[in-house]
């Protein structure tokens with residue numbers, strides 16, 4: 405171990421931190437500029453998608469941090485999965501428009517018509533199947549678009565405790581899941597997707613958003629959603645728990 409000089413002065417530079425966040429935001433926003441029309445992810449919480457499209461807001465510091473790490477890990481994962489030399493940024497691009505469903509979608513990969521999706525999670529505990537709901541909602545969109553009753557989900561858990569016998573602390577670990585559903589349920593999901601897309605399109609056209617369902621709770625609240633004041637979600641707006 406080397407001895408550090410006693411004169412070493414360490415000063416946390418908050419303005420440099422903010423500049424780094426701003427640079428990262430600029431890069432992320434530039435990268436997502438050409439996303440027009442309705443995308444698969446808009447159907448997960450269509451009410452938020454409505455406001456994001458009508459009143460685009462700059463990304464918060466929190467969003468910048470989360471999106472940046474997620475995006476970088478994504479590209480690294482896909483480059484490793486497809487045996488690329490170094491990092492291939494193109495592996496994370498391109499989407500397909502489904503005429504019948506009326507939106508574009510972009511699964512992370514597709515092997516023999518079976519779509520796959522990578523998610524990253526900072527969770528510190530092993531996830532149960534019920535924790536995978538939001539990931540599965542998204543994967544099911546790709547399965548429905550591909551008309552595949554099979555799908556693959558990989559979750560990179562970045563802070564999972566080391567398994568017994570592998571030392572202390574945490575390290576990033578993959579969890580991989582093979583997903584299947586019945587043909588009848590896949591058809592129902594497609595119908596549901598079309599209905600949600602039509603509802604969102606109608607709201608975007610008329611400006612009447614109240615028919616759109618409320619978003620999932622963890623996305624909502626004054627400090628969580630930049631549209632809280634415009635949206636005034638019933639049963640939440642004005643309620644102390646959601647106003648924090």
Ligand code: SF4
Pocket residue numbers: 451452455617618619623624625629630631632633635636637
């Ligand atoms: S305030 Fe809540 S319900 Fe309204 S758009 Fe934001 S997250 Fe969705």
